[in-house]
Amino acid sequence: MINSNVCLIFAPHRILKMATDKKAHIMEHAIALFAERGFEGTSIRDLAADASVNVAMINYYFGSKEKLVEAIIEDKAMYMKDRIEELEANTNLSEIEKIDALIEDYVSRIMAGADFHKFLYKELMDTKRGDIHQFLSDAFARNSKNFAAIIERGIEKKIFKEVDSILTVTTIIGSINQVMISKNMCNQILAKPNTNDPYHDEAFKTRLIKHIKSMVHAHLLFVNL
Amino acid sequence: MINSNVCLIFAPHRILKMATDKKAHIMEHAIALFAERGFEGTSIRDLAADASVNVAMINYYFGSKEKLVEAIIEDKAMYMKDRIEELEANTNLSEIEKIDALIEDYVSRIMAGADFHKFLYKELMDTKRGDIHQFLSDAFARNSKNFAAIIERGIEKKIFKEVDSILTVTTIIGSINQVMISKNMCNQILAKPNTNDPYHDEAFKTRLIKHIKSMVHAHLLFVNL
DNA sequence: TTGAATTAATCAAACGTTTGTTTAAATTAT
């Protein structure tokens, strides 16, 4: 009985995935610590204690502390590849529908991965690990340009006003980022207690999406409600 | 002859200011390094070499590395105290004029102190130095609320649409912050070479102010141009 | 005004810790 249970829990495919699972486990804790204390502000021993593993395991699995950061970014690279290309190709949607979809998508995904998002932006702001900084600068800039291309198409079609397309994208992304900077500050402007978690609050998510859409619509569209 | 010259150069008040000048000199270099590499990412020896002073001087003048950060923030506290209270009291200006003035003020001051701004936001994002994080959270949230109060007044007067006032402020500040995150990324979205300094470019400053005003006007005002 | 006494500033060297990383032995899984 117990044996069969054990076999069930530790089925072959489960065992083969163990290394991956442990790596994922360490990466999750690393993201949370790096997001709050920064890369240099988090020691290997801090991380090992937080993830309940031996200090040597980080180098055993990832090679070095810096390669751990690269592993995190590579692992979540899918996070970066967003729906922009997919939406750009879709001819069934109007430009404003595409923009609305992107706003919803950005807010949802950033909030769902709040720690990872903060970790990414800290790496983007930091020039110390030059390769990573360059990679993230490129990725973020490319996304912004692709987003702006949709706005440009709307302007060409005369359904949008002649706005500064790249700065409009900057405003949309900047609006989301601004509330992600500090949970503490976010709670204060929302008049919520420090115990509140605004990043897993559906009401706040809805409110933020509504606000950004409202601003962007007024900015882009000729007709106002 | 020589003696009188020496006396002129090292006049009493000049000598008394020497310590202050050296402190300011160290703080300037610290802001630049902390902004690019972070607090933990910058060693006392890095800073001493960059500022061309002995390693012991930082602790001699500031007491510790952490107290250096506190000294920088206290010294530039005036930077935080912005024109909001002054503008709130001013009855000669309309609400939209006050908002326009604040947008110009924010963009100008943040761009003029780009390094300091990045340093401040890194400290705001980091929870490791708890007191500083709390102080900055409070200061930034208070400013946002005061700004939002002006928008609320405009809504009461029926000259503004019934917008989400605090999130509107979040968008304004977030728009500015988004371009300050990375010089590299900023140049890429502006299609400028890496050698360009967007933060001391009057044309870009004007463009950013124009864009934000344009968005906020469309968002707040009933009549569109 | 001069010269000893006092204070402030600067320095190289060293302090004890903590850092990221490696090792080699022990354990576990196949």
Add this chain to the structure above:
DNA sequence: ATAATTTAAACAAACGTTTGATTAATTCAA
């Protein structure tokens, strides 16, 4: 038995900070 995993211990290098000596600047009595 073999290979993969985990461990405690040890590593050199880097860290923030302190030290004690040295120099420069200031004070003040004579």
